[in-house]
Amino acid sequence: MMRERHFVLAAGGTGGHMVPAAALASELAGRGHGVALISDARGVRFPGLFDDVQTHVLPAGRFGRNPLGWIPAARQMLRGRSMAMELYRSFRPSAVVGFGGYPALPALLAAFARDIPTVIHEQNAVLGRVNRLAARKVDAIATSYGHVQRLRERYADKAHLVGNPVREAILALRSRPYPVLDEDGIFRVLVTGGSQGASVLSRVVPDGLAMLPVHFRRRMQVTHQARPEDIEAVRAKYAAHEIPAEIATYLADMPEQLAWAHIVIARAGASTVAELTAAGRPAILVPLPGATDDHQTENAREITEAGGARTIQQRNFTAKELAKQMQRLGLEPRALENAAQRAKGCGRPNAARELADLVERVADEHEGAA
Template identity: 65%
Template structure:
């Protein structure tokens, strides 16, 4: 579907997402693709999402009330009132823009947006970025027209909903996707060994504490060639810098890297968390990784996110409870002592990538409210390209009727 272009009439779509990068990154990628196809796109989110860096200039943001349902039932009445108010505001918005479909990406702001759409018989789609169906997407799974997933295996997704599931992948930023056809950086027995360490937008303290010491325990043949790039919390920078200096390991440290695509392009090995966007970028580019799932992630979804990449041989996963310097050194040594082992892991990671995710997701949402001739591929397998990397894409009938 995403190969030859077909004439499309201009329509309106509304994207609804929580205000975190995990929800908004795929939403922004879809917005870019729909806008490129000539459609009009609006965003429903919260205050954080409306002001988050990276929001496309063409994407108008609408902030709706969205109550949070915490563990304390005393707060639920207020949350329900906020949702009802947001639902009413969403319906007024839809009367104005007349969307062909409303697409939810998880997070509480998606609740009133999806409720308003379903009250007006507007087709709805949800996209799940993680390998565990999130709370909001679980709430709507039985009522939406389609469920787009980033992984072939998704926990807490009921079998009875399988007929409406479409495996599309997790869209990544164009700058990162542009690296997919670039070769893995040369890794020779006497060359530099570049390691990239990140822990999310604010860094992760456990990485700052463990990684420098773990790298210092590598065999001299590896340790002497190290060049580390690490994201740290501002309050940890000086301590981490001193720790690397004490080990004689050159390291570039920062709280934020402006051009993460360029940083990732040079890396031979990634060490960090297992967020959905992180893994999507690693597999899009083909970078081997040692992943440390966030232990407090809802439903332990980061651990689930690692399954596909680990099974393929592109990554190793270490639970934070076992993430110690000695264990890290052991895993790095197993992956990188020989150049061919690391290159093989990079190839395996590349094979897990789904570079057409934004296009396939756009095909799916375009199939609602359009002309009868519009169809969408049901993605039944990895659609990575390449002589040995490629996998066949299921071409089963997948048109959903807009109710």
């Protein structure tokens, strides 16, 4: 029987960092280990993700483009590092796992100082800034894609492809069949721009769907996540096109929404792509143009090349282009089912388990060398 250990997970306060951290926390807890979370004020307030995990908010300065802010940021980082070291004295972690974001950095710096094994997990297809800073000293780098840009070749021997962990409710969709789409059935479209919504989707999607063949438009049912300031305009557009649509700022039942969707129109954030490939849903992806290192375009590359999605850069994202790409992806049932299978083929459903295996292995190796 494996003995109980303690692990610290450190993540920035966005959903892209917190969701895989929560999936790993659940897997480690299920193996009988103790888990603690280090994040910022946003991260510890995520509903339902870390209800049974002890959480700690540590200061972490952000190093932006303005050099005048670097000294205060460094002071905050050092303060957070000291607080993390104090936590480690009592919690005694067997390893510290960083998921990116500046709030993860003090926890990793404290682990380096106390010679605690470290693992970082990269959700995107481009190594993030904090993970780039930590890559030289960590014991292992877990990746979500086979090829990760900005990951230096000299670190390749400690990189391990595990995938991007998703929630159990999403993973459960993998065993459910693609929803039946017959000639007279409802054609369901899910539109989501991530946790903050996306105004460009609200501007373009209703008009693009209105340009699809009449027999599809008459059967269409849309669920559209929109920003609060966009809701009334979006609702008016769908009404003018006579397309039934449910508009909301937040979709609390995202797993169920994804379960019945025949096609998804979305940004290409790491968690979104991981959920699409876990569930097996075809998509039209519109990468966020301002994303650091254009990582959303890289996130979309694998599923797009496999034939499970079409990618449209935002500068080219018009109603006409959306309608054209949806028809290319396939509006016939068999074509959509084929695209769904291709999307599913890109999924890595064992990501949480494999990441937990890696974390335990790193802890084992450190104890064996001690």
